Amino acid sequence: QKEVEQNSGPLSVPEGAIASLNCTYSDRGSQSFFWYRQYSGKSPELIMFIYSNGDKEDGRFTAQLNKASQYVSLLIRDSQPSDSATYLCAVKKGGSNYKLTFGKGTLLTVNP
Amino acid sequence: NAGVTQTPKFQVLKTGQSMTLQCAQDMNHNSMYWYRQDPGMGLRLIYYSASEGTTDKGEVPNGYNVSRLNKREFSLRLESAAPSQTSVYFCASFSGGDKRLLETQYFGPGTRLLVL
Numbered sequence: 001q002k003e004v005e006q007n008s009g010p011l012s013v014p015e016g017a018i019a020s021l022n023c024t025y026s027d028r029g030s031q032s033f034f035w036y037r038q039y040s041g042k043s044p045e046l047i048m049f050i051y052s053n054g055d056k057e058d059g060r061f062t063a064q065l066n067k068a069s070q071y072v073s074l075l076i077r078d079s080q081p082s083d084s085a086t087y088l089c090a091v092k093k094g095g096s097n098y099k100l101t102f103g104k105g106t107l108l109t110v111n112p
Numbered sequence: 113n114a115g116v117t118q119t120p121k122f123q124v125l126k127t128g129q130s131m132t133l134q135c136a137q138d139m140n141h142n143s144m145y146w147y148r149q150d151p152g153m154g155l156r157l158i159y160y161s162a163s164e165g166t167t168d169k170g171e172v173p174n175g176y177n178v179s180r181l182n183k184r185e186f187s188l189r190l191e192s193a194a195p196s197q198t199s200v201y202f203c204a205s206f207s208g209g210d211k212r213l214l215e216t217q218y219f220g221p222g223t224r225l226l227v228l
Contacts, residue, residue: 104154
């Protein structure tokens with residue numbers, strides 16, 4: 001089992017819809033979870049991080065964490081064409097203060 | 113603040129040539145990283161430096177060496193480039209420690225390397 005798994009997509013949603021991106025991880029000791037956005041040809045940029053079970057909201061973005069089921073998700077409300085990008089899930093494992101493990105990313109396309 | 117800078121932006125090498133990718137950060141971060149990103153493979157950690165004076169292997173270290181020159185600079189060297197090292201290379205830094213609000217890795221703009 002891969003350490004961090006994401007559907008590669010592409011995920012296509014119409015403008016204004018909710019985009020749901022999912023990520024599962026294998027290490028139950030994982031402590032911190034991150035969502036990065038990467039536009040084509042650009043470097044990743046952090047959107048959100050979450051540590052505790054439940055939801056964390058920031059504007060149109062909501063991160064959800066369920067440690068029992070070992071998944072983390074990102075919801076994007078009122079999706080805009082500018083949200084079209086690859087979304088990378090990253091996990092920091094327990095005991096590893098310095099390393100993130102990334103999933104392969106999900107390509108999201110928001111159609112006008 | 114420039115954040116994380118990388119040089120060069122693009123490079124073409126012939127098989128067997130050597131080169132050094134440079135990375136510098138001006139955020140006074142303790143930890144620095146080198147990743148490579150290939151289509152369909154996501155970001156893979158090559159080497160990292162948890163603090164000045166230390167370096168450790170990541171997931172794919174073979175064919176690379178690194179130097180943490182000082183707190184600001186972390187270089188990646190390809191001693192004998194191979195076509196399999198064609199990739200986009202990202203340097204990143206983060207402050208480290210236990211302060212969760214600071215647990216953010218900042219990425220440089222990347223170096224696109226083609227090995228013929």
